[in-house]
Amino acid sequence: MKEVIVIGAGPAGMLAAGTAAEKGARVVLLEKMEKPGRKLAITGKGRCNITNLKNWEDFSLHVHPVNRYFKPAFYHFTSEDTVAFFNGIGLPTVVERGTRVYPASQRAFDVIDALKSWLKRLGVNMICGCQVLEFLPEEMQIQVAHSSGNSYVSSVSSLTIKCGAQETKASASAPGSTKNTNTLTRIKAVRVRDSRGEEKLLTADHFILATGGKSYPGTGSTGDGYTLASALGHTIEPLFPTLTALMPVDYDRRLEGVELRNVRLDLYIEEVLRRSEEGELLFSNLGIEGPIGFRLSRQAVVALNKGQRVSLHLNLKPALTREQLMARWEREKDKTSGANSVNYSCGAGSKISGKNSVGQGSGSEAYLLKRLKAYMPETLSGPFIKYLTLSSLHPVDAMIRWVFPIASYGGWARAVATAGGISMKEVDMRTMRSKLIDNLSFAGEVLDLDADSGGYNLQIAFATGRLAGGGTSVRPTDSA
Numbered sequence: 038m039k040e041v042i043v044i045g046a047g048p049a050g051m052l053a054a055g056t057a058a059e060k061g062a063r064v065v066l067l068e069k070m071e072k073p074g075r076k077l078a079i080t081g082k083g084r085c086n087i088t089n090l091k092n093w094e095d096f097s098l099h100v101h102p103v104n105r106y107f108k109p110a111f112y113h114f115t116s117e118d119t120v121a122f123f124n125g126i127g128l129p130t131v132v133e134r135g136t137r138v139y140p141a142s143q144r145a146f147d148v149i150d151a152l153k154s155w156l157k158r159l160g161v162n163m164i165c166g167c168q169v170l171e172f173l174p175e176e177m178q179i180q181v182a183h184s185s186g187n188s189y190v191s192s193v194s195s196l197t198i199k200c201g202a203q204e205t206k207a208s209a210s211a212p213g214s215t216k217n218t219n220t221l222t223r224i225k226a227v228r229v230r231d232s233r234g235e236e237k238l239l240t241a242d243h244f245i246l247a248t249g250g251k252s253y254p255g256t257g258s259t260g261d262g263y264t265l266a267s268a269l270g271h272t273i274e275p276l277f278p279t280l281t282a283l284m285p286v287d288y289d290r291r292l293e294g295v296e297l298r299n300v301r302l303d304l305y306i307e308e309v310l311r312r313s314e315e316g317e318l319l320f321s322n323l324g325i326e327g328p329i330g331f332r333l334s335r336q337a338v339v340a341l342n343k344g345q346r347v348s349l350h351l352n353l354k355p356a357l358t359r360e361q362l363m364a365r366w367e368r369e370k371d372k373t374s375g376a377n378s379v380n381y382s383c384g385a386g387s388k389i390s391g392k393n394s395v396g397q398g399s400g401s402e403a404y405l406l407k408r409l410k411a412y413m414p415e416t417l418s419g420p421f422i423k424y425l426t427l428s429s430l431h432p433v434d435a436m437i438r439w440v441f442p443i444a445s446y447g448g449w450a451r452a453v454a455t456a457g458g459i460s461m462k463e464v465d466m467r468t469m470r471s472k473l474i475d476n477l478s479f480a481g482e483v484l485d486l487d488a489d490s491g492g493y494n495l496q497i498a499f500a501t502g503r504l505a506g507g508g509t510s511v512r513p514t515d516s517a
């Protein structure tokens with residue numbers, strides 16, 4: 038029976054492991070954390086947006102950097118297949134906002150439990166607390182351990198973990214004396230460290246790397262896969278956090294915690310409009326985020342990394358034209374009591390005028406605060422008035438174009454996903470097998486594939502995992 042070792046028990050690794058087991062392989066799933074699916078547990082704010090039912094034409098618009106690399110995996114295991122799969126393993130699902138799929142229970146933990154039960158039924162041997170440290174190529178001399186006893190290298194301690202894979206020990210000429218890894222064609226074993234801190238080698242016929250990205254490292258996704266793959270000669274496309282907060286210059290901390298709905302954000306790079314998004318926005322301690330902030334973040338981070346000027350323009354009332362908004366503002370002025378009233382001329386680029394212009398007295402500010410109540414949450418008014426004062430814009434113009442120059446972006450600790458990764462040019466996208474190493478496949482976020490928020494990233498993990506798990510017996514030449 039073929040033996041497969043899958044590295045990483047996230048959504049990609051779990052799908053790969055179960056699928057390989059369904060195909061008749063004896064499978065060991067190695068996870069360095071104490072439990073599988075730590076990141077999966079926090080997806081969708083604990084509700085887990087499993088997938089998105091958009092068809093490929095629409096789905097692919099949300100996949101980066103080159104969506105065609107994901108196309109074969111998507112068609113092999115579509116979003117509908119994902120739903121059918123989860124329903125089939127006992128997880129009812131619901132569809133929200135037209136295309137977003139969640140577990141009916143609204144609990145990400147139920148997704149993990151369903152996957153764990155599925156893996157158990159298939160006889161997958163999942164070993165937690167076991168970190169893969171290194172791939173050992175076949176050219177290295179590896180002595181397979183036999184019960185009769187072989188001579189082991191003393192530095193490699195003797196370990197017995199029940200995993201179904203053959204336990205091996207490295208010979209004295211193994212790690213450290215490797216030759217040029219680019220010439221390697223097969224992996225013989227992985228060196229692992231178990232929960233007791235002891236090291237051993239595990240052999241298998243095939244290996245699947247599904248170690249995820251670098252974001253939220255507390256979940257176990259610390260970028261190990263990039264080191265493991267590059268040591269084998271794979272190219273790692275530059276890594277950067279995506280779906281991350283964008284920090285404005287001189288961020289007004291009073292904004293922290295403000296959530297806005299039905300607003301529009303325009304992304305400007307070097308003063309040129311690049312993309313607009315409408316929906317929900319959140320000001321957090323890290324800056325501008327929430328669904329529409331995240332959607333713009335990938336392009337913004339790329340530009341910031343190039344040293345380009347980036348700004349976000351917030352429109353608080355995208356459903357109204359400037360003229361409609363101005364007419365409403367003028368209409369409401371008449372209704373507001375008069376002593377402290379402020380007059381604003383209506384021309385484009387006009388400045389605040391009148392007997393109590395903003396910033397000149399508490400009376401005018403109180404008046405403005407009162408008027409702004411009809412247009413924005415109270416928590417936003419203070420920072421808005423500050424912006425109004427600095428920009429000298431008419432309130433209506435500031436409402437439809439509140440400019441936030443961006444200074445930086447949130448790091449790995451809180452980014453939802455990792456952009457960059459193992460180059461897809463070196464992966465057979467029809468099988469997920471390495472083009473460099475004969476018996477190695479990849480799945481999930483470790484690859485140079487990422488997506489917008491909305492269930493797309495998990496679909497990438499599930500579909501590439503399904504494809505990798507099913508392709509362990511297919512030779513690369515069969516599909517080339």
Ligand SMILES: Cc1cc2nc3c(=O)[nH]c(=O)nc-3n(C[C@H](O)[C@H](O)[C@H](O)COP(=O)(O)OP(=O)(O)OC[C@H]3O[C@@H](n4cnc5c(N)ncnc54)[C@H](O)[C@@H]3O)c2cc1C
Pocket residue numbers: 044045046047048049050067068069070073074075076077079080081082085086087088167168169170247248249250252253256257258259260261262452453454480481482483491492493494495496498
């Ligand atoms: C807060 C948050 C919310 C999200 N919400 C959603 C959502 O609702 N919908 C959506 O589509 N996507 C969401 N995502 C993105 C999604 O979670 C990831 O894209 C997905 O988990 C990637 O799956 P993966 O299996 O490739 O990697 P991971 O889930 O990162 O799993 C990799 C596993 O490998 C293990 N590992 C790493 N190195 C080693 C090693 N050396 N040895 C052994 N094991 C190792 C890790 O411990 C980890 O368990 C969210 C992400 C975050 C951070």
